[in-house]
Amino acid sequence: MLRDKDRYLSILLISPSIIAVLIFIYGFIAWSVRVSLSKWKGLNADYTWNGLKNYIDLFHDPRFAVDIRNTLLFTVVFVVGCLILGFLLAVMLDQGLRGEGFFRSLFLFPMAISYIVTGVVWRWLMNPAMGSRMSGFNLLFTYLGLDSWVNAWHTTPKWGMAAIALAAIWQMSGYTMALYLAGLRAIPHELKEAARIDGASEFQIYRRIMLPLLAPVTLSALIILGHTSLKVFDLIIAIAGKQLALDVPAIYMWQATFDGLFYARGAAIGILLLISVAVLIIPYIRYTLKTEAQT
């Protein structure tokens, strides 16, 4: 039991943070919701009630349909790519090879860099120019005799988002590796030894024993990566600027609000993004805190 004096003091000390969080997160979310239900279009705030009109309009908006398709394509390529690559890298690094630390640091370093830097560099690596003006990866492919790999990257019609996801995989797969590696290290060594004595091959051990045991790690990675891909913004801006073919909700929100001054629509997109993230994250937070309380 806390003494009264300590209880008041602890509440007093934590209250600045709580007030800040209440205003800047929950207050602002409520404020955004209010804007999304208004007619605000233009420099001056206009809170005239507009009901759900902005949301309904979005669902009839062809641009928003493109955004959803692009986000789905990006999410699938990015999440699957990161999970597979991250798992394979973690398994390889789990074999006790010499130089493990070096490789681990190398695979992880892109996490320290901003999406803007990654985007600016990848913009030139994925230069779609053909023929005598060819450069970047395409040029590298022709050096290696892989001419059939030459492609238009993010300017490929319909599939351009997959190229953006590739740059994102470069940036985030090391993180997935780190999650899996931490998970693998937590599995008792005897388990592997026992399976080996029973005659299981290395592949079987990872496929049948490790992968199922790592299910909680896969779940965490899936949710973290999934919610990241809903928010993707900087990377696309730095690679391609604001192009309709590579549009996503975060960019639409940006343009509607700050370029088009259609605050009400911008807020509606922001709230829809929040809802989709919340659907993933709230059960995850509850699950994590519950398992934590049990241990």
Add this chain to the structure above:
Amino acid sequence: MSRLRLSRNWLYIPLIAMAIFYLLPMYVMLVTGFKAFDEIDLKTMWNLPRGIAFDNYIEAFSKLAPSLGNSFLMVIPSALLSSALGSLNGYILAKWKFRGADVIFPLILFGMFIPYQSILIPLVQFMNAIGITGLPGLALAHIIYGIPITTLTFRNYYAGLPDELLEAAKIDGASMLGIYRHILLPLSIPSFVVVLIWQFTSAWNDFLFAVVLTGNRQWPITVALNNMAGSQIIAWNVQMAGSLLAALPTLLVYIFLGRYFLRGLLAGSLKG
């Protein structure tokens, strides 16, 4: 055992192939930066430079120096303050749970994950209304939106410390703040390093807040670099050199303090 290890040496082939993949963008950034202006050509971008020149770095630095300064000016106080707040919150939420603490904590945590598009319009309106704009406004945003992850990291760390540590001090008559200052704070130096690095990196790399909260003269490096890359006037080689300058501070932190960086990363997935 040694035989088993020997047979695994083939793993170096995929590992080295992957290492090359991760290094390719760095390679282009570096070699392009060191080329002289007269050997710059997209068609030879993979070639090594003929000599070592600094033209590109000098050009990029002369354009980006003010925004590099802005970034440091904004990032250092935000990292320090959000870490300090996180430590205090973590201490209370781990060791001085008042009634309602179990509700407060997940509410704070959720803030770590929200898409900032959902608070962007009020944030800009609010900052303008209270008159905190430009770099101080940006720093304030980083401090406040940094509270969830710093609180989480410290709470998890303090929760792992035995309660007996506090009980003994309490019996000796130590106050709540006394215990924090004399017992927990000295033990939390490694956590401070983790959190400071994390906050430094995420504020340095942020683009969204920076682009809405700062104007031309106060742009931090990410905004300045993006605008440089978007302009048709500045050549790609200078952009590459600029990218390296923009990445260097966080890369150096990573190279020298990578262990702590990794711990911050894992904390971010709630697995502190």
